[in-house]
Amino acid sequence: MADKDVIMTKIMELHVKTSEIKKYKNGFPLITKDAIKSTDALVNEGDIFHLLDNNRQFIAKGYYGKQNKGFGWVLTGKKEERIDFRFFAGRIETAVNKRQSLYTDPNTNAFRIFNGEGDGIGGLTIDYFDGFYLINWYSEGIYAFKEYVIRSLDVLGQYKGIYQKKRFNTNGQYIDDDDFVKGERGEFPIIVKENGMNYAVYLNDGAMVGIFLDQRDVRKAIRDKYANGRNVLNTFSYTGAFSVAAAVGGAAKTTSVDLAKRSKAKTIEQFSVNGIDFEQQDIIVMDVFDYFKYAKRKNLKFDLVILDPPSFARTKKHTFSTSKDYPALIKDTIGITEKNGLIVASTNNAAFGMKRFKGFINKAFREMNIPYKIVEEFTLPEDFKTQQNYPQGDYLKVVIVRKQK
Structure with missing residues (x-):
């Protein structure tokens, strides 16, 4: 993928309805159709937009990505913050640092390391299964940043392999193609531990993994x-x-x-x-x-x-x-x-x-x-x-x- 910073020379402008301005100023992350005066400016999923109030004052910055919940997600309240590799790497590293107690838990080796808007990037989740990462993409918009996310996982250190699930057809369902991204392919099922119990997991077999x-x-x-x-x-x-x-x-x-x-x-x-x-x-x-x-x-x-x-x-x-x-x-x-x-x-x-x-x-x-x-x-x-x-x-x-x- 070419560098998104080069591609995105123009930032879309979305005008928030008066009744919704306070909600977004308070940090509401999901862009819904009812909150925006017009979505005509949204053309290519993955495009960056600014939310503006009635006076064209900046509220927040996000990306366009259609899923069953809405039209995209707010990523930052800082106008000058660039949505580049550094942004994704920073969010993912912060999320992983918050979960260090799980990484070192001898009885559990399957857990979530990144939970969408809760960790600052809606439409993206990443799970960890005994050395394997599983990325869930919930829109074509967030999938446009695929290389940034994968590079961010590379920076974190050693892993066995990376798998993915694309969940962004028009019905928000799973797109069935090759789930393997990079690293080594797992020999499935892999047996993970959760609070000392064993569970057989398949990262390469449809939308669900088994737990x-x-x-x-x-x-x-x-x-x-x-x-x-x-x-x-x-x-x-x-x-x-x-x-x-x-x-x-x-x-x-x-x-x-x-x-x-x-x-x-x-x-x-x-x-x-x-x-x-x-x-x-x-x-x-x-x-x-x-x-x-x-x-x-x-x-x-x-x-x-x-x-x-x-x-x-x-x-x-x-x-x-x-x-x-x-x-x-x-x-x-x-x-x-x-x-x-x-x-x-x-x-x-x-x-x-x-x-x-x-x-x-x-x-x-x-x-x-x-x-x-x-x-x-x-x-x-x-x-x-x-x-x-x-x-x-x-x-x-x-x-x-x-x-x-």
Whole structure:
């Protein structure tokens, strides 16, 4: 790539609507269509723009990159700061320095080293997996700075290899091409450690790698505090990461349910790399909503139920949206949860906050006329840095609830 400083001789000007000026002056990072008077000046993704107020006074500088959230991200409030290699290297080095305790943790070698706008560059995340870096690009705009980001990782020191995921087609989905960038190609799966537990990870096999790093604290809590002796149901189980944590924590038995056919083999693999006999666990390929009906017919009850559904899902029989359907999901769960049993309710939907999410839980228990108690709450772990002026960035909400009757 040619040097962006040479390419970008002209800086675009975006005029902020009067009602939105204060928000951007206070550091709001996301450029939304509703906030800008006109987006006509935006032509090539990766172009740099200045945000201006009604008097054409400078507010902030950012880049144009379309994704499902908006049109780009603010990068700096300093007019003279250049968006060049030094800028990217500085932001990435600062982020890595904040995570030194994780780099030196003997029990964990998989974590996030750069979390988008929380670390100063929206649309970009970088994860670390036992010597490998995985870059997630969320728009063509941020991908235009690819060489700066890769050079920044080179400056940090030794690594085994770099992989990438392009998540910027028109639907914000993953673009399936060669994920390998440079260094050595991994022999997958690589077995990473998280709080002493093992997880098989694939950096070269589609959009998902096999584990969601943002749930690290929740998995630890399930293992250390909630699983021992319990009969555990893990719904929307993906590769069974929560089931592994429960089994390692002494669960009497785990049942993992997911509609995806490959989830069974993936879950077997995760149990196996932890030395757990998967044949002593139940791994079921089934629509979760059908499983609830099945469990009710068979009068199955669980001491601990884990709910971590996708924000939106459509199957042949069901359409599920967390914004509308989570209370009904909780009600289905209450019906198969033992008295004094626990429900781990989780969502990564950024469209609403913790208060509204707790409202979903309250609505479900109230309509079932069953008392409950909130035992513990989680948001994102420390490596998923967020920005105070952008609460939507703190998307993860997990509430552990005890059914009291």
